[in-house]
Amino acid sequence: xxxxxxxxxxxxxxxxxxxxxxxxxxxxxxxxxxxxxxxxxxxxxxxxxxxxxxxxxxxxxxxxxxxxxxxxxxxxxxxxxxxxxxxxxxxxxxxxxxxxxxxxxxxxxxxxxxxxxxxxxxxxxxxxxxxxxxxxxxxxxxxxxxxxxxxxxxxxxxxxxxxxxxxxxxxxxxxxxxxxxxxxxxxxxxxxxxxxxxxxxxxxxxxxxxxxxxxxxxxxxxxxxxxxxxxxxxxxxxxxxxxxxxxxxxxxxxxxxxxxxxxxxxxxxxxxxxxxxxxxxxxxxxxxxxxxxxxxxxxxxxxxxxxxxxxxxxxxxxxxxxxxxxxxxxxxxxxxxxxxxx
Ligand code: DAH
Numbered sequence: 001x002x003x004x005x006x007x008x009x010x011x012x013x014x015x016x017x018x019x020x021x022x023x024x025x026x027x028x029x030x031x032x033x034x035x036x037x038x039x040x041x042x043x044x045x046x047x048x049x050x051x052x053x054x055x056x057x058x059x060x061x062x063x064x065x066x067x068x069x070x071x072x073x074x075x076x077x078x079x080x081x082x083x084x085x086x087x088x089x090x091x092x093x094x095x096x097x098x099x100x101x102x103x104x105x106x107x108x109x110x111x112x113x114x115x116x117x118x119x120x121x122x123x124x125x126x127x128x129x130x131x132x133x134x135x136x137x138x139x140x141x142x143x144x145x146x147x148x149x150x151x152x153x154x155x156x157x158x159x160x161x162x163x164x165x166x167x168x169x170x171x172x173x174x175x176x177x178x179x180x181x182x183x184x185x186x187x188x189x190x191x192x193x194x195x196x197x198x199x200x201x202x203x204x205x206x207x208x209x210x211x212x213x214x215x216x217x218x219x220x221x222x223x224x225x226x227x228x229x230x231x232x233x234x235x236x237x238x239x240x241x242x243x244x245x246x247x248x249x250x251x252x253x254x255x256x257x258x259x260x261x262x263x264x265x266x267x268x269x270x271x272x273x274x275x276x277x278x279x280x281x282x283x284x285x286x287x288x289x290x291x292x293x294x295x296x297x298x299x300x301x302x303x304x305x306x307x308x309x310x311x312x313x314x315x316x317x318x319x320x321x322x323x324x325x326x327x328x329x330x331x332x333x334x335x336x337x338x339x340x341x342x
Pocket of ligand 1: 168169170171211212249251252282283284285305306307308309
């Protein structure tokens with residue numbers, strides 16, 4: 001009997017020394033000691049050979065051995081799980097979890113292109129508020145109250161007396177830059193604008209513009225034309241032709257609208273240019289002396305030019321998009337198509 005006790009002691013030493021964090025060896029441990037043909041079972045089977053007067057004593061030893069072995073197994077098992085979770089057994093050859101790639105919005109792509117062209121000519125980027133007062137959106141731009149030209153842009157008013165509104169154009173930023181009182185000014189002002197218009201495939205109640213403003217001594221209409229010629233060549237290519245048509249804006253005198261020969265059909269006439277061969281790109285002109293004076297700039301000493309263009313239309317044409325509403329629907333199936341666009 002004492003031989004059995006000695007045997008148990010030896011197994012205990014063996015079990016104490018057993019160490020592994022590998023799940024396979026832990027399972028081998030279980031089979032060897034706790035399995036149906038395992039050591040614990042075999043030792044328990046020895047009970048029948050124990051004389052009656054020592055059964056109680058042996059019963060205790062054997063039960064203790066069984067519990068000891070089971071506890072060891074539990075601790076080996078949890079060590080193996082921790083080890084796996086701590087990642088030391090990560091299979092580096094497995095494919096990784098996909099990281100969804102974002103893409104630039106087509107409006108941002110076109111806006112960034114316009115900005116980068118003017119930055120090369122020394123224009124800085126300035127931004128103005130979308131919620132604006134009457135002065136910066138209208139009055140300072142030579143559109144006094146009751147001026148009929150205010151009707152050209154249907155305005156969303158937030159509050160009246162004093163008037164707060166959603167800016168109808170980025171021209172408000174011209175005023176804000178001029179009011180800073182630092183000359184010369186050479187800025188490009190991108191941003192979102194709002195008009196109370198029926199939403200359709202062709203027009204929306206909000207859209208984007210880029211405004212340009214250049215004020216210094218001796219700035220002439222020739223400077224305006226040269227700047228815009230450079231812009232058109234960079235934006236639409238060397239072969240594109242430009243034409244200026246006389247126009248009217250309250251904040252410029254003289255005023256013009258600039259068209260480029262249709263970059264889709266090359267001027268032959270197509271759906272995009274409505275078979276005219278020309279696409280309207282922007283409005284521009286020499287800053288009206290009243291506007292300069294409204295911003296406390298001496299109009300005898302300083303002159304300047306300004307221009308404003310929409311971003312949506314060039315973007316629709318460039319990427320062959322047939323509905324302006326797609327730009328603001330946040331549909332990832334649409335947006336994903338611009339992952340590699342420039
Ligand atoms: N603000 C005008 C519009 O929204 C566009 C414009 C025309 C801006 C002529 C200008 C400009 O700066 O000189 O229709």
